[in-house]
Amino acid sequence: xxxxxxxxxxxxxxxxxxxxxxxxxxxxxxxxxxxxxxxxxxxxxxxxxxxxxxxxxxxxxxxxxxxxxxxxxxxxxxxxxxxxxxxxxxxxxxxxxxxxxxxxxxxxxxxxxxxxxxxxxxxxxxxxxxxxxxxxxxxxxxxxxxxxxxxxxxxxxxxxxxxxxxxxxxxxxxxxxxxxxxxxxxxxxxxxxxxxxxxxxxxxxxxxxxxxxxxxxxxxxxxxxxxxxxxxxxxxxxxxxxxxxxxxxxxxxxxxxxxxxxxxxxxxxxxxxxxxxxxxxxxxxxxxxxxxxxxxxxxxxxxxxxxxxxxxxxxxxxxxxxxxxxxxxxxxxxxxxxxxxxxxxxxxxxxxxxxxxxxxxxxxxxxxxxxxxxxxxxxxxxxxxxxxxxxxxxxxxxxxxxxxxxxxxxxxxxxxxxxx
Numbered sequence: 001x002x003x004x005x006x007x008x009x010x011x012x013x014x015x016x017x018x019x020x021x022x023x024x025x026x027x028x029x030x031x032x033x034x035x036x037x038x039x040x041x042x043x044x045x046x047x048x049x050x051x052x053x054x055x056x057x058x059x060x061x062x063x064x065x066x067x068x069x070x071x072x073x074x075x076x077x078x079x080x081x082x083x084x085x086x087x088x089x090x091x092x093x094x095x096x097x098x099x100x101x102x103x104x105x106x107x108x109x110x111x112x113x114x115x116x117x118x119x120x121x122x123x124x125x126x127x128x129x130x131x132x133x134x135x136x137x138x139x140x141x142x143x144x145x146x147x148x149x150x151x152x153x154x155x156x157x158x159x160x161x162x163x164x165x166x167x168x169x170x171x172x173x174x175x176x177x178x179x180x181x182x183x184x185x186x187x188x189x190x191x192x193x194x195x196x197x198x199x200x201x202x203x204x205x206x207x208x209x210x211x212x213x214x215x216x217x218x219x220x221x222x223x224x225x226x227x228x229x230x231x232x233x234x235x236x237x238x239x240x241x242x243x244x245x246x247x248x249x250x251x252x253x254x255x256x257x258x259x260x261x262x263x264x265x266x267x268x269x270x271x272x273x274x275x276x277x278x279x280x281x282x283x284x285x286x287x288x289x290x291x292x293x294x295x296x297x298x299x300x301x302x303x304x305x306x307x308x309x310x311x312x313x314x315x316x317x318x319x320x321x322x323x324x325x326x327x328x329x330x331x332x333x334x335x336x337x338x339x340x341x342x343x344x345x346x347x348x349x350x351x352x353x354x355x356x357x358x359x360x361x362x363x364x365x366x367x368x369x370x371x372x373x374x375x376x377x378x379x380x381x382x383x384x385x386x387x388x389x390x391x392x393x394x395x396x397x398x399x400x401x402x403x404x405x406x407x408x409x410x411x412x413x414x415x416x417x418x419x420x
Contacts, residue, residue: 003017010355010388013357014360020355024347025084028127029346030325031086032325032327032328037064037065038331039056042067051137053187056331057330057331059331061420062419078124083347085343086129091132092106094114095117111165114166118169128176129178131163132163133159134184142231145184145202145206146186146202147186160182160205164209164212164221167214171215180219181286182224187228187235188234191235192235198237216252221254222256224257225240226259248279255283258283258286260290260304262286273285273315273317274315277317277322285323286325296327296330299346310356312353313356313358336408336412340404348385355380
């Protein structure tokens with residue numbers, strides 16, 4: 001079947017594939033830099049293990065070890081993904097050199113430490129999101145923003161405030177909104193003796209961070225929750241209730257962020273999207289794939305990814321109400337392939353959502369015709385999405401499925417395999 005035939009099939013349902021393709025081409029999705037180097041960053045000892053609730057499994061050859069290697073890998077990824085990608089950086093990816101004064105600790109980070117990332121983004125027409133790095137540092141005691149040690153807590157508050165300033169810089173330099181996500185793995189391995197105290201300190205710490213001046217139309221601070229983490233199985237200060245309530249009480253300076261790996265196994269973020277958009281003008285998402293826990297597997301074209309995409313589209317999220325980012329890190333497979341596979345799958349899910357006859361499905365539900373609603377939704381699963389997807393890729397000047405993976409293998413042969 002050719003694209004023209006697929007277009008006619010969708011047209012019979014009242015769906016314009018041309019409009020869907022043009023809409024998707026303008027949807028920004030943030031590409032997370034930390035897939036390329038296993039969340040190591042450039043501000044610490046690369047021989048030390050990750051700490052603070054972060055863990056990467058696997059030792060596939062070719063991990064990026066320097067800023068240049070990471071940028072080279074990102075260029076390879078950008079050549080293989082359609083759409084409108086943004087960058088997404090953690091503060092630990094600051095680039096230090098003699099021109100900007102060399103290494104600085106996280107509480108002393110400045111915009112100058114990200115000038116090379118700005119140059120990278122400008123040359124490729126990318127926006128950039130940002131994240132403070134509240135893990136893998138000697139100042140984790142192991143708590144950060146919830147620590148009862150005032151010196152520790154002050155260090156991490158200053159880090160957060162520095163990241164606000166950097167986010168403002170990125171937004172202004174790249175003329176694009178910068179979503180700045182606050183997440184910590186603060187919590188306890190076993191039953192705590194005090195659940196409220198850490199959350200009060202966490203609240204006060206975020207208050208202090210957001211007291212740093214910024215333009216809320218350009219910088220979108222988020223508070224991300226997590227149900228549990230490695231070494232904090234019994235209690236996390238930044239629970240779902242805490243994070244959502246903080247955002248709800250500070251709607252003039254903060255938005256909620258949901259990571260679909262950060263909830264109980266029977267909870268789904270797809271259902272939470274319309275719930276939050278009923279009350280919030282904007283929300284942010286980290287799209288990942290949990291297996292039994294928040295294991296950050298590569299995003300697949302699976303049921304929940306499609307449902308997340310459908311709710312984004314149904315709720316008008318593509319008009320700027322939903323800020324979409326990827327978040328996973330797999331060191332057991334080729335990292336370029338992991339990046340490309342996850343990004344293309346999310347794009348494919350968004351295209352699937354855009355090709356739904358939304359008005360018809362809504363009308364059938366409102367009329368109580370649940371029999372036909374079920375039939376229509378099931379028939380949509382075998383519509384010729386693949387032909388429309390291939391056409392979308394071609395119009396973006398990117399390879400279709402089946403064509404991009406050989407380029408990954410060639411890059412592995414010529415570049416990754418020589419890194420040792």
